[in-house]
Amino acid sequence: MEQAEAKAMEVIRQDAFDAAAFLDELASYPSGENIRSCMQCGVCTASCPLSSKMTETPRKIMEMIKTGMRNEVLASDTMWYCASCYACTVRCPQGISMAEVMYALRTIAMKTARNLSTSFYQSFSDTVRRYGRMHESDLMIRFALRTNPLSLLKMGPLGVRMLMKGKMNLMPPSAIRGAKEIARLYDKVAEMEGGA
Amino acid sequence: MTDARTKGAGPKAGLEGGTEPEAGAALKYSFFPGCSLHSTAREYHETAVKSMAALGVELEELEDWNCCGATALSSADTLLSYALPARNLAMVAEVGRPLAVACNSCFVTLNRANAVMASDTPWRKKVQEALAAIGRRLTRPVEIRHTLHILRHEVGLDRLREKVTRRLEGLKVAPYYGCQIARPRHQWGDPELPVEMDEVLAATGAEVVRYDRKTKCCGGALMTTKEDIVLSINEELLREAKARGADIIAVCCPMCQMNLDAYQGKINSRFGTDYSIPIVYYTQLVGFALGLDEAEMGFSRGFVPATKYLRKYA
Numbered sequence: 114m115e116q117a118e119a120k121a122m123e124v125i126r127q128d129a130f131d132a133a134a135f136l137d138e139l140a141s142y143p144s145g146e147n148i149r150s151c152m153q154c155g156v157c158t159a160s161c162p163l164s165s166k167m168t169e170t171p172r173k174i175m176e177m178i179k180t181g182m183r184n185e186v187l188a189s190d191t192m193w194y195c196a197s198c199y200a201c202t203v204r205c206p207q208g209i210s211m212a213e214v215m216y217a218l219r220t221i222a223m224k225t226a227r228n229l230s231t232s233f234y235q236s237f238s239d240t241v242r243r244y245g246r247m248h249e250s251d252l253m254i255r256f257a258l259r260t261n262p263l264s265l266l267k268m269g270p271l272g273v274r275m276l277m278k279g280k281m282n283l284m285p286p287s288a289i290r291g292a293k294e295i296a297r298l299y300d301k302v303a304e305m306e307g308g309a
Numbered sequence: 310m311t312d313a314r315t316k317g318a319g320p321k322a323g324l325e326g327g328t329e330p331e332a333g334a335a336l337k338y339s340f341f342p343g344c345s346l347h348s349t350a351r352e353y354h355e356t357a358v359k360s361m362a363a364l365g366v367e368l369e370e371l372e373d374w375n376c377c378g379a380t381a382l383s384s385a386d387t388l389l390s391y392a393l394p395a396r397n398l399a400m401v402a403e404v405g406r407p408l409a410v411a412c413n414s415c416f417v418t419l420n421r422a423n424a425v426m427a428s429d430t431p432w433r434k435k436v437q438e439a440l441a442a443i444g445r446r447l448t449r450p451v452e453i454r455h456t457l458h459i460l461r462h463e464v465g466l467d468r469l470r471e472k473v474t475r476r477l478e479g480l481k482v483a484p485y486y487g488c489q490i491a492r493p494r495h496q497w498g499d500p501e502l503p504v505e506m507d508e509v510l511a512a513t514g515a516e517v518v519r520y521d522r523k524t525k526c527c528g529g530a531l532m533t534t535k536e537d538i539v540l541s542i543n544e545e546l547l548r549e550a551k552a553r554g555a556d557i558i559a560v561c562c563p564m565c566q567m568n569l570d571a572y573q574g575k576i577n578s579r580f581g582t583d584y585s586i587p588i589v590y591y592t593q594l595v596g597f598a599l600g601l602d603e604a605e606m607g608f609s610r611g612f613v614p615a616t617k618y619l620r621k622y623a
Contacts, residue, residue, distance in 0.1 A: 143391070196380075196529050200501075210493070216390075230384070245375045249349070302386065305438065
């Protein structure tokens with residue numbers, strides 16, 4: 114075998130391996146089992162209220178997943194536009210939960226990507242870890258500190274109106290009695306995932 | 310528990326020694342308000358509890374409940390997004406009553422965890438292992454109901470109609486369900502064109518207008534990260550309501566209420582529109598129709614007050 118041919122063979126095998134590995138990874142998530150049966154009908158894209166804003170539509174992302182374009186998929190903005198409305202999911206003729214695929218892609222991308230969305234989800238998670246429940250002002254401060262502290266000024270007027278309508282709590286909620294339990298749950302999950 | 314076997318079963322189904330509730334008998338649920346009902350959706354909390362009580366349904370708040378994690382945790386960490394709601398479900402199982410949920414987002418998140426507990430994937434064991442570390446135990450799924458479903462299917466339209474003292478004749482209401490009460494498939498309701506809220510509102514005497522976008526998504530928490538597109542989605546929702554001649558929009562989810570109401574001013578300035586459509590929870594209208602104190606129904610809590618449409622019925 115010529116050297117060039119050997120190299121080409123190697124690339125072919127590696128691509129096939131990558132594609133299978135990415136599919137396996139996503140299929141291992143809850144509700145991910147049907148992911149291989151996508152037939153590219155595009156019902157997900159047609160049903161999605163946000164697909165027109167995505168650089169890659171849900172249908173295209175599915176094809177990219179199938180062909181093992183892991184880096185390109187994770188760098189895409191598609192999953193950050195998903196509102197989890199499950200319109201795609203209830204219509205998919207192959208029983209694929211696209212909304213869950215989007216969640217899975219997010220959790221994988223969360224490990225490396227940094228953008229407005231990852232900052233928001235991380236801030237939300239940190240607030241819940243601290244109090245056991247949501248606390249909007251705490252979340253917004255964490256989010257602003259992660260992204261743009263000046264954005265707090267922009268959010269200010271809405272916050273004040275919410276306060277006046279009795280729709281927001283200025284004081285942090287007293288943490289729930291089980292707050293320590295929640296923190297322990299976070300630690301345990303981190304330990305289980307670290308060990309995986 | 311989304312399969313056909315439990316379809317139409319009473320709230321005591323699945324509990325030891327449970328029998329079908331007698332017609333008119335008191336119904337009692339554990340209640341998961343969720344974080345929004347303690348802040349942005351305070352009027353939903355108050356009116357859900359009061360209206361249901363007036364209809365003979367007791368919603369007993371689950372003690373020391375924690376945030377369900379919503380879409381944020383499902384995005385941040387898979388195992389945690391199941392373990393957090395599972396702690397609540399474990400506490401529900403201990404109480405031994407079915408669970409009532411009012412917030413669509415909590416409803417979908419708790420159901421999502423419930424589905425994993427009903428599956429035989431490795432995730433079920435992982436969730437159980439995580440729960441064991443905090444001394445909690447959940448061996449099987451619990452019964453979960455949306456308060457709208459309880460009202461429509463457990464209380465029933467006849468009982469509701471019987472108890473209405475202020476018929477909301479002439480009030481034109483667009484029924485907006487949002488997405489997560491309807492999808493993915495739950496025990497009740499069509500995933501795209503449900504009718505439960507339509508029926509409940511009609512039973513109060515209100516005129517329910519046709520509203521084809523009833524389960525189109527409001528964008529939910531994407532208002533924080535993708536504001537431009539979410540504003541335009543909400544503009545479309547308001548546009549149809551106006552075109553259908555609705556006075557107000559009735560909702561059953563704190564995300565929908567917040568996006569349509571608190572951002573209505575911003576939508577008007579962004580798109581050059583002049584919407585002034587109050588966004589109220591269906592429980593506010595039901596409670597009001599049941600003759601409860603108008604002042605306690607929170608009609609002035611909205612950024613776009615609903616008071617002017619309702620005063621004449623008081």
